[in-house]
Amino acid sequence: NHVLVLGYGELTEPILEELGDRARVVIVTPDEARAKRLTDRGYDVVTDDPSDEEALQRTRVDAARSVVVATNNDAEDALAILTARQLNPDIHIVASATQRENERKLRRAGANTVISPAALGGHFLAESAVGGSGLETIEERLLDEQPTDPTEDETVQTNGAGEAGDPGPDGQN
Amino acid sequence: NHVLVLGYGELTEPILEELGDRARVVIVTPDEARAKRLTDRGYDVVTDDPSDEEALQRTRVDAARSVVVATNNDAEDALAILTARQLNPDIHIVASATQRENERKLRRAGANTVISPAALGGHFLAESAVGGSGLETIEERLLDEQPTDPTEDETVQTNGAGEAGDPGPDGQN
Numbered sequence A, B: 001n002h003v004l005v006l007g008y009g010e011l012t013e014p015i016l017e018e019l020g021d022r023a024r025v026v027i028v029t030p031d032e033a034r035a036k037r038l039t040d041r042g043y044d045v046v047t048d049d050p051s052d053e054e055a056l057q058r059t060r061v062d063a064a065r066s067v068v069v070a071t072n073n074d075a076e077d078a079l080a081i082l083t084a085r086q087l088n089p090d091i092h093i094v095a096s097a098t099q100r101e102n103e104r105k106l107r108r109a110g111a112n113t114v115i116s117p118a119a120l121g122g123h124f125l126a127e128s129a130v131g132g133s134g135l136e137t138i139e140e141r142l143l144d145e146q147p148t149d150p151t152e153d154e155t156v157q158t159n160g161a162g163e164a165g166d167p168g169p170d171g172q173n
Ligand SMILES: [Ca+2]
Pocket: A069, A070, A071, A072, A073, A074, A077, A096, A097, A098, A099
């Protein structure tokens, strides 16, 4: 009943932080140095290609709770998704489309949920730029869900108003 | 009362789509080919360095509604933020930290809101992986706010359940 993380990329550390104690995590990466650092931090790691069938069988993909596929290489992600889907037709697979135009392809490969960080970021930035009403609520909700220490500077999203350059009561705009 | 977009990167197209008709947009980019393509699409473009003071004065940063700084190069973003903040101490500046660890620096440079697409994406993926209750609501809200045609495949976030590999009633997990 573990969460299987296939490959390592820019999103992996935020994902590991968010998962925290909520799930046992098994990570598959072919990068030996990376694997060692993750093992040293206490993670279960399989040092192998995330689209290798035997490797995925060793991770017990048949008994996993879900699979996360979110490297910076969408082609490798597609191959890892196809492999996981083939070995477990019922597993919940979530993926990140680094190139927004790959969303559909990763879904077609077998991912149930595909997120585009660029589209998400663009959404929040545009909302903030025009003072959209939805932003603050979503922002607060995200912050509420954050398990991290608020004194750390790694919150999902933060509003610097009140620090340098508080926009004040919109005088000139 | 325009939105000033400083530089062009991975997030720019999602931002332009989201802004749509909600604001007049002026884009500053030194890339002449990019500037031409944007001009051909009807955008106001200033072909110059986004951290050039004279260029920013020509964009009327003093009268803008807000400034969006979201290229893939956080160092250039920092310089553009510093320039805009210097020319307009009251303007609302939103920025994207491509490297999550630069969030604090971009705020210190003068951005009011800084978003990390990697942290945002990681948050949603982790929520989806453990079946967090908040996801569907936020997801629906994002989709509701999307001005795009639902037949296009460019929604912020989509759940492929019901397509290939519907996880079903969690039999094996
Ligand atoms: Ca990817």
